[in-house]
Amino acid sequence: MKFKLLIAAAALVAIAGTASAQIKPEEAIKWRQSGYGFMAWNMARIKMNVEGAAYNKEEVVKAANAIQAIANSGMGALYLPGTDTGTGWEKTRAKPELWTNKETLGKVATAFNKEANEMAKVAAAGDAAAAKDQFGKLAATCKGCHDEFKIKQ
């Protein structure tokens, strides 16, 4: 019985393994670039509301929820080994350090997730000034990762 379980588990691992191996490198790069691009749209929407004349709570909630969802989606899985070079929608701008400096990556990613979750909370509360403040903090964590792991070009 135990042996059967082990085989089943091994099979599952193998399937899971092939499932992620089946993501083509260029797909992985496209998807992560798409994720970031989509977040940038949502950041722009929040910015428009906190810096513009009128604050539309519903819009900010939608945008913040979208960012939160992506932040918690496990996007790290898209950094397949070997995809520090290659082309998705454009040539990847991920630095090779992203695959080697796990400690810093963990730090900036955790900071980002924290502020993204907080953004969703603040948006739901509906206070424009607080949202503006939180927007700044969130944007700073995007930059925190970009400074370390995105090539400027």
Place this chain on the structure above:
Amino acid sequence: MDHRDYRLWDLPTRLFHWFLALAIVAASVSGQLGGGLMTLHGRIGLAVVGLLAFRLAWGLVGSTYARFGQFFPTPARIRAYLRGEWQGTGHNPLGALSVFCLLGVLIAQAATGLFANDDIAFTGPLYDLAGKARSNGLTAIHHLLSKLVYVLVALHLAAVAFYAFARKQNLVRPMLTGRKAGTGEPARGGGAVALAVALAVAAVAVHGARGGWMPPPPPPPPAASTPDF
């Protein structure tokens, strides 16, 4: 004790100098912190554009020692200065070289910033003229040039310190009071008309840098709300 002094730096030059110093510090800090400070960074950058345009104009129409022609560092003048033979008033040829380098690099810094983007939520006002790909390239230059700005500012401060301690020459006081101890030809010119012209040049530059001549963007949708899908 001889208390004679003469008019060296006119008031507009001095105001330009200190506002520029302030703006560069503020732009560096806001640019490096990013996040919610990027909007401010863009505004400070535009102020720098105005200051630089003013200085370029003032270099033509300002008072004696503010004029580029008066202190343009020709190789002959630099050689004379290094041999210790330079006899002049105002910027010495090496100082003049530093002025032109700083102005040039800052012009490039501000100009690239106008087209830059931070890949988060901020773009320079002329971003649309460049498009995303070229903007990325200019952003990288903006980033690299900022290091050069630090190097030049550090050299500038080191030179001031060198003259203060090694040469016993206080360069800061004339930049505050406008007057230099000793005798020399007092600065002339740079009156109200010249000032108005230089200010107008600065205003035009800022207007252009803000995208004042770009085709107006399409009007935003009336209610900033999105559909439910």
